Amino acid sequence: MNLKSSKKILLLTASVACLCLIVGCANKEQATARPNVLLIAIDDMNDWTTLFDPNNPIQTPNLQRLAARGTFFNKAYCVSPACNPSRTAILTGLHPSTTGVYGNKDSWRTLVPDAVTLPQYFTENGYATKGAGKIFHHGDAGKDRAKNPSFQEFFDMLPTRAPETNHNGYTEGLLAKTVFDWGVHDKKIIDLDTVEWVEEAMDKASDKPRFMAAGIFRPHMPFYSDQETYDKYPYESLKMPAYKANDLDDVSTIARNMANKEFFITDNVLSKAERHPGSLHTFVKSYQAASDYADQMVGRLLDKLDATGEADNTIIILFSDHGYHLGDKESCVKFTLWEKANHVPFIVVAPGFTKAGTVSSQPVSLLDIYPTLVDLCGLPPKDDIDGRSLLPLLEDPRSTWDQPALMTMGRGNHAVRSERWRYIRYSDGSEELYDHKSDPWEWDNLASDPQYASIIAEHKTWIPKTEVPWQIDESKNWIYTRELWNDKPVNEK
Numbered sequence: 142m143n144l145k146s147s148k149k150i151l152l153l154t155a156s157v158a159c160l161c162l163i164v165g166c167a168n169k170e171q172a173t174a175r176p177n178v179l180l181i182a183i184d185d186m187n188d189w190t191t192l193f194d195p196n197n198p199i200q201t202p203n204l205q206r207l208a209a210r211g212t213f214f215n216k217a218y219c220v221s222p223a224c225n226p227s228r229t230a231i232l233t234g235l236h237p238s239t240t241g242v243y244g245n246k247d248s249w250r251t252l253v254p255d256a257v258t259l260p261q262y263f264t265e266n267g268y269a270t271k272g273a274g275k276i277f278h279h280g281d282a283g284k285d286r287a288k289n290p291s292f293q294e295f296f297d298m299l300p301t302r303a304p305e306t307n308h309n310g311y312t313e314g315l316l317a318k319t320v321f322d323w324g325v326h327d328k329k330i331i332d333l334d335t336v337e338w339v340e341e342a343m344d345k346a347s348d349k350p351r352f353m354a355a356g357i358f359r360p361h362m363p364f365y366s367d368q369e370t371y372d373k374y375p376y377e378s379l380k381m382p383a384y385k386a387n388d389l390d391d392v393s394t395i396a397r398n399m400a401n402k403e404f405f406i407t408d409n410v411l412s413k414a415e416r417h418p419g420s421l422h423t424f425v426k427s428y429q430a431a432s433d434y435a436d437q438m439v440g441r442l443l444d445k446l447d448a449t450g451e452a453d454n455t456i457i458i459l460f461s462d463h464g465y466h467l468g469d470k471e472s473c474v475k476f477t478l479w480e481k482a483n484h485v486p487f488i489v490v491a492p493g494f495t496k497a498g499t500v501s502s503q504p505v506s507l508l509d510i511y512p513t514l515v516d517l518c519g520l521p522p523k524d525d526i527d528g529r530s531l532l533p534l535l536e537d538p539r540s541t542w543d544q545p546a547l548m549t550m551g552r553g554n555h556a557v558r559s560e561r562w563r564y565i566r567y568s569d570g571s572e573e574l575y576d577h578k579s580d581p582w583e584w585d586n587l588a589s590d591p592q593y594a595s596i597i598a599e600h601k602t603w604i605p606k607t608e609v610p611w612q613i614d615e616s617k618n619w620i621y622t623r624e625l626w627n628d629k630p631v632n633e634k
């Protein structure tokens with residue numbers, strides 16, 4: 142997927158030289174003059190925030206404050222709507238069809254033992270690399286450090302995660318045995334540990350440029366916040382997502398299974414009265430508050446960066462690894478190829494390069510973060526990754542951008558998002574097409590209407606031609622979400 146035209150190389154060379162002048166690089170060898178990097182990852186935050194629209198219910202003043210400093214991509218999409226494949230793609234620059242990391246249970250470090258991760262590449266190029274919280278997906282962090290360390294220093298949130306899983310009793314059955322819980326948390330919320338560690342790390346002197354990564358776990362399940370934040374979203378004025386009954390009547394079995402309505406909505410939240418602690422309303426209220434809490438954590442990180450005096454020499458990248466459904470599309474999970482599970486906040490601030498308050502409306506992918514950061518920091522080009530540098534769009538948001546965003550869930554299921562359309566093709570050949578000009582909640586599947594045949598044909602060309610095998614049983618790929626919850630595939634139930 143790399144665009145390697147001579148025109149682009151010329152543009153990049155000029156752009157990097159320009160950025161280096163601005164941030165004071167005497168030459169490419171002088172690594173100490175390179176800009177610092179602050180990478181902020183948020184977990185499961187969708188687009189129902191005031192960052193995207195002031196009429197949205199979730200208050201994100203700190204994301205807006207960050208967007209005002211640089212470029213906000215208002216059509217940015219995850220690579221995959223699950224933590225592990227999404228983050229592996231961002232941090233290796235490689236698409237799931239290249240790595241075989243399709244699901245949350247795939248061991249990414251085992252599957253791509255030689256991949257040089259983004260922080261690792263910065264370490265190799267003279268940076269001091271530190272991180273905290275959820276950057277990679279849980280599980281392989283230790284394996285990564287032991288075999289091929291990504292960070293020189295890392296504060297893992299896992300040891301402190303267990304106390305968060307004391308359930309409020311809002312869920313029943315299998316869900317109650319997992320992290321599926323929501324509401325007020327009266328203990329120290331895990332993200333405070335992460336932010337405090339990063340704040341301390343920012344205070345320490347460094348003789349090298351810094352690459353600092355902060356992984357905020359909220360609004361990920363359990364949807365927790367403190368009482369004050371929770372009270373900002375009262376039932377009286379609670380905004381619920383748009384909902385269309387029988388919305389899934391026009392999609393295939395694979396799509397319906399990804400939405401997992403029967404397992405979650407019907408059995409649990411949808412059957413409870415509005416103010417019941419386990420109702421859909423409380424679920425949505427808690428998600429809104431947990432997202433607000435994540436925004437507050439971002440605010441603390443920005444305050445600290447500003448206080449260190451390093452903001453003018455620090456490139457900031459903020460993203461959420463994917464979105465979330467809140468009852469819309471008859472779903473209360475991620476794991477689907479629809480807009481709400483795929484559309485994410487994504488902001489790039491490169492002092493002296495991006496222009497304050499810029500909005501880019503081209504469809505871009507989080508896969509593009511790796512090559513973009515390499516370009517922005519003047520590191521040697523990395524030609525063996527799949528993403529595409531966003532430097533042209535950062536330089537001029539009106540530049541021509543001829544590529545839609547590609548999303549993948551499991552193997553063989555893909556969505557292609559252009560400025561106007563979302564086209565989905567599942568592994569059994571079933572298709573969906575949505576027109577975002579008239580249908581923002583993706584209610585009407587237009588795929589069977591012959592008048593859209595050419596639109597479909599055009600979008601289909603962006604689906605990967607080859608995909609490495611999935612090492613787990615591919616026949617179970619679409620039920621993967623259920624496997625997450627009860628640890629065994631549905632046909633063994």
Ligand SMILES: [Ca+2]
Pocket residue numbers: 184185223224361462463
């Ligand atoms: Ca996630």
Ligand SMILES: [Ca+2]
Pocket residue numbers: 387388389390391392583584585586
């Ligand atoms: Ca529908």
